[in-house]
Amino acid sequence: MEKSILRAEYLKKRMDLTQDEIVAKNNAITENLKLLLAGQEIKTIHIFLPQHGKVEIDTWQIISLLQNSYPPIAIATPRIIPGTKEMEHFLLKPETNLIENRWKIPEADPETSVKIEPQIIDAVLIPLLAFDKKGFRAGYGGGYYDRFLVQCKPDVVKIGLSFFEAEDKIDGLDRFDVAMNYCVTPFGIVQF
Numbered sequence: 229m230e231k232s233i234l235r236a237e238y239l240k241k242r243m244d245l246t247q248d249e250i251v252a253k254n255n256a257i258t259e260n261l262k263l264l265l266a267g268q269e270i271k272t273i274h275i276f277l278p279q280h281g282k283v284e285i286d287t288w289q290i291i292s293l294l295q296n297s298y299p300p301i302a303i304a305t306p307r308i309i310p311g312t313k314e315m316e317h318f319l320l321k322p323e324t325n326l327i328e329n330r331w332k333i334p335e336a337d338p339e340t341s342v343k344i345e346p347q348i349i350d351a352v353l354i355p356l357l358a359f360d361k362k363g364f365r366a367g368y369g370g371g372y373y374d375r376f377l378v379q380c381k382p383d384v385v386k387i388g389l390s391f392f393e394a395e396d397k398i399d400g401l402d403r404f405d406v407a408m409n410y411c412v413t414p415f416g417i418v419q420f
């Protein structure tokens with residue numbers, strides 16, 4: 229199905245989730261991600277922070293788990309460079325000062341945080357609305373992650389997080405679309 233149609237359909241599917249379903253799905257995604265990360269050698273992981281007021285995966289749960297159980301793993305988080313479709317990246321620590329951007333996505337304060345280069349990142353957790361059986365995704369449509377992922381090292385592990393299962397095929401992909409290596413859902417780990 230066409231990317232733009234899937235985007236609208238999955239925004240609605242998300243809005244229709246009950247609070248109980250959201251909690252259960254977040255817990256299952258965190259558990260499944262834990263299993264996936266246990267088999268990887270990761271020093272630095274890049275994690276998006278959930279948009280306030282929207283139904284997104286609660287990555288704070290994943291962040292707490294990493295900070296408590298795997299403190300040597302460094303966590304990086306993106307900041308949209310205002311007026312562009314580019315992101316820069318900062319270390320996320322318990323003491324990091326967060327500022328909400330115009331879309332109510334919390335971001336590290338660029339004045340007081342440590343900036344990192346995409347090349348040092350070993351794994352990226354990727355937000356998405358829908359994904360397909362080949363590992364392609366539909367996001368909010370900014371193209372932020374496609375621009376970012378090509379700046380990472382070639383063997384960076386690209387991990388999508390999804391509330392829902394795969395679509396057969398996303399149509400309307402373009403030459404910039406970067407496929408993921410895995411997608412973690414409440415139902416399991418999909419490898420591409």
Ligand SMILES: Nc1nc2c(c(=O)[nH]1)N(C=O)[C@@H](CNc1ccc(C(=O)N[C@@H](CCC(=O)O)C(=O)O)cc1)CN2
Nearest residue numbers: 276277278279284331333355356367368369370372373
């Ligand atoms: N938590 C989180 N952070 C993320 C993403 C994400 O999906 N989730 N993104 C993933 O790439 C990027 C932000 N993506 C965005 C893409 C488009 C618009 C946008 O065009 N907003 C419209 C309003 C859309 C609406 O409210 O439905 C606008 O400002 O006009 C905003 C953010 C980077 N950070």
Ligand SMILES: Nc1ncnc2c1ncn2[C@@H]1O[C@H](COP(=O)(O)OP(=O)(O)OP(=O)(O)O)[C@@H](O)[C@H]1O
Nearest residue numbers: 365366367368369370371372373374375402404405
């Ligand atoms: N590396 C790039 N250089 C130039 N344009 C790009 C690049 N990556 C993506 N684009 C363009 O950005 C637009 C949005 O891309 P796309 O529909 O793939 O967004 P998305 O993956 O849903 O969003 P996001 O990555 O922000 O979650 C498209 O027109 C796409 O061609």
